[in-house]
Amino acid sequence: MKTEEAINIIKEHGHKYTNKRREMLDIFVAEDKYINAKHIQQSMDKNYPGISFDTIYRNLHLFKSLGIVEGTEMDGEMKFRIACKDHHHHHFICESCGDTKVIDFCPIEEVKKYLPEVAIHTHKLEVYGVCESCQQA
Known part of the structure; x- marks a missing residue:
């Protein structure tokens, strides 16, 4: 999934589009692997100093509920990646x-x-x- 597809899903479900959400999505698309919330927070801290884990987790929960990201548990923590939509695999x-x-x-x-x-x-x-x-x- 690409950033624009994810943004369309967010808007279609009546949620607000924000630059923070776009940046989070851009990180997922660029990484294209499982990453944790701390990695996202550190990446976003450059443009949004002091961004809270609460903000990160709220958006992760929203993205997961909309099928934008997939989650898995590794080493006792949740990690996420952009959802694959191409075909079943x-x-x-x-x-x-x-x-x-x-x-x-x-x-x-x-x-x-x-x-x-x-x-x-x-x-x-x-x-x-x-x-x-x-x-x-």
């Missing part, structure tokens, strides 16, 4: 740098074979490890 997530790689394989049909009596509404597969770059470092 899953992710490998580097535990060291937060970088992600697309996994185009989806195991849901196999899972349904093992759970024939349940109604699966949605699913998310995340594979964690260490990427090539971090292994070499």
Whole structure:
């Protein structure tokens, strides 16, 4: 997802457009990996000195509820990335740098074979490890 798409989603749902929200979205688009709220705050502090964690978390919650960002828990903290909207896929997530790689394989049909009596509404597969770059470092 690009910044303009995310801004349109915010406006379509009746929320206010602000420069702070744009900058947060720009950070997600530029990073294109899982990052934590502290990283966002430090990046935004240059243009918005003293920006609070409360502001960051309020916007993260809004973005997540609108499907603009995806969240995952790593090392006991929530990390977020811009949502993927292209096609159905899953992710490998580097535990060291937060970088992600697309996994185009989806195991849901196999899972349904093992759970024939349940109604699966949605699913998310995340594979964690260490990427090539971090292994070499």
